[in-house]
Amino acid sequence: MKRNWLQAEPEMAAAGDEVLRRLETAGYQAYYVGGCVRDELMGRAVHDMDIATSAQPGQVIDLFERTVPTGLAHGTVTVLLEGFSFEVTTFRRETGYADHRRPSEVEFVEGIGEDLKRRDFTMNAIARNLDGQLFDPYGGSRDIERGWIRCVGKPEERFEEDALRMLRAVRFASVFGFKPLPSLWRGLVQCRDGMSYIAVERIRSELERIVLGPRPLRGLELLRRSGLLERAKAPLPAGAGQDSPAALAALPALAPERPALRWSLLLQALGVSASDAETLLRTWTFPGVLTRQVVSVLQLDEAAARLLEPAQEGAAGASGSFSPSGPSSPSGGMDWRRSWIKLQLVCGREATALWLERETTLKSAGALRNPDRALLVERAQEWHRQVPVHQVSDLAVTAGEVMALSGRRGGPWLGELMKELLEQVASGDLSNEQPALLNAVKERFEHGI
Template sequence: MYLWKQVDPLMQHQGEKVLKALLDSGHSAYFVGGCVRDELMDRPVHDMDIATSAKPEMVMDLFERTIPTGLQHGTVTVLMGDYPFEVTTFRKESHYEDHRHPSAVEFVSGIVEDLQRRDFTMNAIARSLDGELTDPFLGLEDIRKGIIRCVGKAEERFNEDALRMMRAIRFASVFGFRPVKSLWRALTNGRDKLSFVAMERIRAELERLVLGSHPLRGLELLRRSRLLHYAKIPFKEPGELTREQHQRLQALNHLPAEPQGLRWSMLLQGLAVSGSEAEALMKEWTFSNQVAETTAEIMRFDASWREIRSSLEVEETERLRRSWVSQQLLYGQTISGLWLERESQWLAYTGGEGREARLRLHEEEMQWHLAVPVHDLKELAIRGGDVLAALDLKGGPWLGELMKQVLLLVAVGDAPNEKKALLEYVKAVVRQNES
């Protein structure tokens, strides 16, 4: 008997109520898939899927709150308390027309036949209400060995659904598992079928890999397999890595997964993608605008600040500080803060001449970042209307430029953020321009 240890007790209670209701109505029912796998691997369980002999309409009749999530595939979402549970009728799938979707689904009566259609042995384990496992393909043994193995012939599983190739590499990366030789051979032989899979599905797997616990392992498997070369929009494949690129990729494992821009910006720079290329490329890969823009902005910030640093001597501390403040105003407090967080990890993997000086400057960068008192015109003690009234002038483009000068003046600490002092400054600027 296997007890739940990684499941929220309330979710477990509600899930067991669903299972018991199905059993009490004369149907077979089991917990299946990721929840069983993660429990056996001592990983947190986030949701609980159920397989049953009950047909979808029977499930909907049995429970008060249901959502017909995918009736054509036998799936009904049952709402029990505050938790949703996907309840799917035992089924087998016929010929796959496009290496992705089955042309038809046939409901079956037994759990073993249902498990037979699944992708990998570790995902083809069912758990009964009392904790007994149904494991016809020795998934538990494979979990203990740390290997990824397909249910049945790998060629057939990948031919049915080409996305399973990406899932195999993602699982190997996140879990630190090893693909067996038969799986790897089928993957490399059938990788051209990935062109049938929608880019957003590939991107979702790639995201989970890069944001997982062992991204370098997954990226190396992708490089060796050349799988992403066959995506509709090929992922950039690295050539011979420079020392700096290698160090950037090494830093990936130590960056937090959120916000995503931290890892993606480091990865893309490690692949020699520029900030100007990154945003368009990520949007082509169907990343959200927010992730694509944040990633590109971190990369642009990095390129710009490197250029500024290279033009100034380390000893020119005040000029560097002022340049930093201007840069922080240009890109914003959030982007500069993310860059600093990323740079801290990056510096842990750099070496060579000048490293100590760079670490000292990084300490100063963090202090400058925290010391900037204003970042937006709305934070100033004066408004455009105050300036027009004080100068008795009409508005125009000049006013916006003048307000930006005032913002920089306060941000670098050359003037207090006080109305009287700032109005004196703008009067002096206008008098100087008139003379």
């Protein structure tokens, strides 16, 4: 009896079934394989569907109107049907992994059994036919039920073929909450030096899935224990998962949809400064936008820490419980507010919003042990909403108008004056209206600028 796909979009599943049906009608074998079968069994959403077949690439191309020759040397053709894409790959055997990544020889074979033999883990070595029947020669469905990660065959052989599989094992353990079997772990430790062969961008892709997944702390602890990243071409600093700041425990509470929040907190836990973070993230081939966001959040956090230093020094010298009330503490009124607003203008609106979102989440999770920092976050949320301008271009007066009023040529004085006007408007000392701003400029000239 046919088992319908429960975790895949119905239209995608129907289009996938049509691909299998055409291949079978033409006399070829065809199966769903890999992640789609695994995720269906696990009750996880299926986002794409890969197909393995006895048809060779040219035969697949002849059967379908729209195809893309994705990787003909490795037997892969992408079939486009009903608005969906399906990677259709010929049954194959792979040998000669000289670079710990790609096979030097690919041989097309007749049966699905030989094809499944080359796959990494048992849960990824399950095939499903058009009628919903499973071909599971390595007990992958049973391992899924038990929450096990087990290699197909000898772990050492699988990891020598492609060293990235070691990091994939950690990723699956982290994301799924599965347990790597002792045999797999022993093979991983034995083969971990092979990580030096893997391109940084491939490692970064796996690392992102771990850090942004549902159980990042588990993944980080497994990475620490395995020593995998220490052997990568661009190793991360050691320390995550062991003796890290208490705030790191709140990492899962930060929204994965906003990766800068998690990455900034993790880098801080690893002792990476804002000045070093940019170089590190670029070495790891992170996108420029994410790199800029993470660095800006770290810069703001370091500046906020400097604002808190006087309050902490006062706390250290006081007896009993400390209740800050001076101008160098969050409860110090306008002076503290002005200091924060100046900091916000320097670091930018985006960085401030990200930092406040991160710190608010940490505060809600009980991860902010410093009472001054918790109070700063509370006050800064309100101050952030109150700031009417964030950059000079937001002012109701332009640098050209200021020069025209002064009758002077531009120079450093102009930038300083525009910055001063910005701070006064942001703090609420001046309204952002052209007459008020020009009057303020006139007063500055009258008193000598």
